Amino acid sequence: MNIKIYRLLSGEIVMADELDEQGDIYNRRVLVRRPVCLVLDGDGVTMVLWLPYETSGAVAIFRRHIVAEAAAARDLANEYCEKCGGIMTAGADALAALDAGHLDTRS
Secondary structure (H helix, E strand, O other): OOEEEEEEOOOOEEEEEEEEEEOOOOOOEEEEEEEEEEEEEOOEEEEEEOOOOOOOOOEEEEHHHEEEEEEOOHHHHHHHHHHHOOOOOOOHHHHHHHHHOOOOOOO
16 A cells, blocks of 8 residues: 555645556646545544545546645554555444344444
8 A cells, every 4th residue: 555645736635545647747647545635633633535425446636736745654544544444443342232132234
């Protein structure tokens, strides 16, 4: 995974797994997957889905809309991977409810 943070012209801070770059010199774009918007709040950073209804698996961000980019800090990248990488962990309460047959897993 190549986790990067992008500051866009709109002011949004987007974190995503960079897949590739495509296009010619005039229409260069970065292909990313699982983009989240980083929202700075008083307690730290909150990750919010940037395009929650995207289904293609990859999103193109045009280079001309990127003001800055950087590799994500290790701790932030690890949190991103935990939340967006498909690895889910259940808390003790959820596991106890599942064992007791009280947790509805149909969603």
